[in-house]
Amino acid sequence: MTATLIAPPAVAHRDGNVLRWLAAYTSSMIGDSVYYIALSWAAVQAGSPSQAGVVMAVSAVPRALLLLGGGVLADRLGPRKVVIGSDIVRCAAVLAVAALLFLTSPGLWPLAVLGLVFGTVDAVFMPAVGALPARVTTRDQLARVQGMRGLAIRFASVVGGPLGGLGVAVGGAAAAFGLAGLLIAVSVPLLMAVRVRELPADDKAPARGDTAWRDLVAGLRYIRRHRVLAPLMLAIALGDLGFVGPLNVGLALLADERGWGASGMGWVLAGFGVGAGAASLLLTVRGRLPHAGQVAGYAIIAGSVAIGALAYVPTVGAAVGVALLVGLLAGLSGAMCGALLQTQSEPACLGRVTAVSSLVSLGFAPLSMPLSAAAIGVWGTGPVFVVSAALCGLGGVIALSVRDLRRAELPK
Template sequence: MASSGTAAPLVPPPPRAVLPRPYLLWLAGTRVSLTGDAALSFALGWAAAAHGGQVAALVLTAITLPRTVLLLAGGALADRFGARRVMITGDVAMLAAVLALAVAAHAWGTPSWLLLGFAAMVGTVDAFYLPATGSMPRRLVGEKQLPRAMALLGAGGQMASLLGAPLGAVLVATAGLSGTALVDAAGFAAVLTVMVWVRPAAPAERTPRAESLLAGIRDGVRLAATDPVLRPALLLTATAAAGVLPVVALLGPLMARAHDWGPRAAGLIAAGQGVGVLLTSLLAARLGPLRRIGRGATLGLLLAVVGLAGLAVAPSSPTAVAAAVVVGAGSGMFACHVGPLILAGTPATHLSRIQSVLTLVQSMALVVANNVLGRLATTTGVRSAIVLCAVLTCGAAVIGSTSAPLRALRRAGS
């Protein structure tokens, strides 16, 4: 059917498109656990900061390095043995590790070796857990329900992030690292209980066990690099990650310091972006995405560009917070279209491997962008770094608008 050339309106999903109960239980369990993880992450960072900046950086590296190195292996393993089995194993491992941290912190305090060892454990488990959990929505819901399911997943993740840091601050002040670890352990126990109960509606297709793990990794990377839909979608995601993700962790605090707005403003800028993502995720969960998936992703990126431009010229902290909300709304709109697109376009035999590639390209883009933007902010000012983010995000929008496979895609059932 010919397009009229105008943006398709948001259309409510049909009444029968109710998300299945197993998915809702899985969603609730994982979001509870994610809130505990965010609280413990704050507590871990706070404890590491007491040892100085070098130790704090090493703790972050101890999480990031094994996760990055092992991600592709984690995706291949989940496709071979089953994502649910990998998730249960990861939950058991993390439950044991968090309980051990609680006992050790109560007995010995927070020595640097304990923080580094636990951080390395987190990064290693994440490498196997993230590709598996990223594939679960496709395994638990139908294709027509997938965009709403993933929008609700994104909204739950933002709620966990927004609640986790304040919860961590309260727990650190009242119960220390040990008490915070016990709260996180309760979250892992909850999601483990859910994972034992929840099973995919149909048996998952798996790669043959005769295939070596290395061959499985190569096959996943080959598919990501050659598929006419996955390749531009992953490139689009990597470029958008470099342009949008550094705003919260890097540029917001740098901007607040450069203008003497104080730490409260930096926190509000981060919260503003989170609120923007939450609002668009809830809207997409309620109404569904645009019929033209590529157009929805491109419009989201352009909205983020508007927010980044506003942030670059913001004369005061309230204006910066408002601009951050727009950035978050745009990035949330982008994620609500591209996330389901990648998951729905992946063969059932490669779900976890493509999720591992997705996480890897985002992480690598963010590592490069953080270093380039940090140096640029130091040499020419933070505003120029934010302008570069706007340029990168605009470049991602161009990729989305000029990619014929992405432009041709429509929402399932439309």
């Protein structure tokens, strides 16, 4: 379908074009959640726990290795085409495995292949998803769209798990895979109905070359030389490195140490989710917060203090309250950083910018989880949470120390 120029919408959450994109994104994210439930269940049923762990982790390798190339592809072909193609491939792969599991008992190999396919396609899909909002609305609405996207992610995480469990309960892994494929398939016609904005004639990637490699180098050089994006990437990286370990592995170990149990940990995670959802809702309703760079910096620092305090609260109720505050501040800083990435980047470079940001969050930050677990085993939860909080807070210090990032504003 040929892209057409659209009239500037008044408000994103009342614009049918944006809502079609949001519905497609939400359906795809719910399908992803159901897919991971189906994959984990099928892997556990077909092999040992260690083999199941390998199957679950295999998609991370091609995703990390190919993300930067995926950003180049999104900028070259256009993000909508890439997202549609990615969803078609993911849908076909998931439905093929569903049919295979329904007809036979093939073991682990198709699950491992599916994981590799998903990881490879994700490397292309994720940068394109990040670049697409800039093509479906105007710059002054990108912050509101970022909030809407955050709400969609929270909704998908809440709905996807029970749907995946229901699919497994009704028809086993084959039914759950089939449901995941259908949910991903729903996004395709919705995306085809989304109208996208053409890039202005003078909006070209800096030093764009004739080859994919030169495009990649030009994109990295563009980020490195940008007065806002370069320090923003560093602030995001430090924030993620200090946040991921305590709020994933560290929280489970903390709950076990305090005797809160799985239910207590669930309540703490629920508090975090409510806080993050409230931050997304705030940005969706307001659309723009003044002094975005300062808000991001102060929110990162305040959130890091809350992360450190989480290790010292005495009761589950207090932990839930602190986690709600962590979610609110992390959600606010994450939304501000995401909105600044969207609005500060040239649309022709946004795929590569999103790819670098995704590589930081999905490639480097998860490395802190085994390190956090090992450190807690040696020094305990309190010191590790405090060190992680200090690392996270350093990202906020950078955001406030670099003048251009501190003074960055969202478009009016």
